[in-house]
Amino acid sequence: MALNDQQIYRYSRHILLKGVGGTGQEKLLNSRVLIVGAGGLGSPVSLYLAAAGVGTIGIVDADEVDLSNLQRQIAHGTSDIGRSKVDSAAEQIAELNPDATVEKHPYRLSAENARDLVAQYDFIVEGTDNFPTKFLVNDACVFASKPASIGGILRFEGSTMTILPGEACYRCVFRQPPPKDAVPTCAQAGVLGAVAGMLGTVQATEALKYLTGVGTLLSNRVLSFDALSMEWRTVRVKRDHKCPVCGDNPTITELVEYEQPACAIRPGEGISQTRDEHQLSGVR
Amino acid sequence: MTTAFGANAPEAVNNRENWGGIRMSDQKEQKADRTVDLLSEVCPYTFVKSKLELEQMETGQILQIHLGNSESASNVPRSVDLEGHEVLSVDQTEPSHWVVTVRRA
Numbered sequence: 168m169a170l171n172d173q174q175i176y177r178y179s180r181h182i183l184l185k186g187v188g189g190t191g192q193e194k195l196l197n198s199r200v201l202i203v204g205a206g207g208l209g210s211p212v213s214l215y216l217a218a219a220g221v222g223t224i225g226i227v228d229a230d231e232v233d234l235s236n237l238q239r240q241i242a243h244g245t246s247d248i249g250r251s252k253v254d255s256a257a258e259q260i261a262e263l264n265p266d267a268t269v270e271k272h273p274y275r276l277s278a279e280n281a282r283d284l285v286a287q288y289d290f291i292v293e294g295t296d297n298f299p300t301k302f303l304v305n306d307a308c309v310f311a312s313k314p315a316s317i318g319g320i321l322r323f324e325g326s327t328m329t330i331l332p333g334e335a336c337y338r339c340v341f342r343q344p345p346p347k348d349a350v351p352t353c354a355q356a357g358v359l360g361a362v363a364g365m366l367g368t369v370q371a372t373e374a375l376k377y378l379t380g381v382g383t384l385l386s387n388r389v390l391s392f393d394a395l396s397m398e399w400r401t402v403r404v405k406r407d408h409k410c411p412v413c414g415d416n417p418t419i420t421e422l423v424e425y426e427q428p429a430c431a432i433r434p435g436e437g438i439s440q441t442r443d444e445h446q447l448s449g450v451r
Numbered sequence: 452m453t454t455a456f457g458a459n460a461p462e463a464v465n466n467r468e469n470w471g472g473i474r475m476s477d478q479k480e481q482k483a484d485r486t487v488d489l490l491s492e493v494c495p496y497t498f499v500k501s502k503l504e505l506e507q508m509e510t511g512q513i514l515q516i517h518l519g520n521s522e523s524a525s526n527v528p529r530s531v532d533l534e535g536h537e538v539l540s541v542d543q544t545e546p547s548h549w550v551v552t553v554r555r556a
Contacts, residue, residue: 170503175496175499175500175503176496179495179496179499182499182502182503183495183498183499183502183530185533185534188502188503188506189502189503189506190506
């Protein structure tokens with residue numbers, strides 16, 4: 168039995184679950200998950216996956232912790248302001264669960280590194296604040312045949328879908344990033360901090376379901392909610408045979424990087440989850 | 452009292468004369484393929500550890516679980532049953548000693 172006594176106690180509430188058990192817990196301990204973005208979504212995702220005993224957690228984020236992040240980015244604390252987010256998150260994860268090893272990737276995900284990076288992991292969670300990265304993660308996962316959860320939040324709303332090899336991908340639903348003028352800036356939009364927790368925990372749950380093999384994943388569906396009315400809805404989507412990346416005759420065969428919205432590259436703004444519209448909610 | 456049981460439990464724990472458990476089948480005494488001593492454990496760890504044992508066994512094999520408190524003696528058989536395994540017997544052999552025999556599904 169690979170689980171030691173401490174682990175049996177730590178993960179007892181997982182072991183109790185039908186369909187998970189000690190076998191599922193061992194799968195988690197042997198799993199590798201890549202989290203793209205250590206912000207509003209990446210914080211709850213990384214903390215719940217660490218607490219769950221996911222053995223290796225890769226975190227990609229080039230940013231430093233900003234005071235304006237702390238309203239929702241719960242993997243970071245006041246004393247972390249100015250520190251690298253991957254360092255800050257790694258420290259909190261280490262405190263939460265020594266079984267979880269963090270692989271720090273303190274740089275931007277790019278067309279150059281995305282494919283190699285996703286290839287090293289079993290499941291990818293995308294929780295960034297910008298569309299170019301969502302498309303980059305999608306395309307890289309399609310090319311590398313990796314499953315991923317892609318999520319977005321804005322104001323009081325959140326949306327997410329899980330992409331699996333051979334099933335609908337993000338591009339089957341959204342062809343390309345929205346026009347820049349359609350996207351509110353970080354200063355304009357705002358987000359309720361707890362909404363990041365609502366969506367991030369959905370994404371963490373999808374990762375845990377995939378890794379343990381329980382349940383039905385949020386594939387070929389887009390889930391969205393409006394926290395103001397607390398209405399949740401699921402829209403069915405399907406793989407598009409004309410999809411430019413996963414279709415029968417793909418026109419995109421290499422990773423492409425779209426231009427970042429202007430505010431994303433303005434120094435001193437504090438790159439944050441609040442900045443961009445989340446395109447996933449565009450299906451409503 | 453915690454006893455270390457080997458592959459086969461002592462005869463005394465199979466004695467049903469002092470049975471006070473919640474259910475008992477008419478199955479013949481089954482030789483256990485595996486025995487787990489959880490006399491010093493409490494809920495939910497009695498079931499957690501029983502489940503971990505069952506996961507390592509083959510379908511049809513018999514697990515004998517030794518429990519040291521009545522709460523576990525009522526909860527473990529119910530939980531094992533909900534997981535789809537067959538509870539063959541629950542025997543109270545001493546005031547603080549229950550033996551649950553399970554066939555792995």
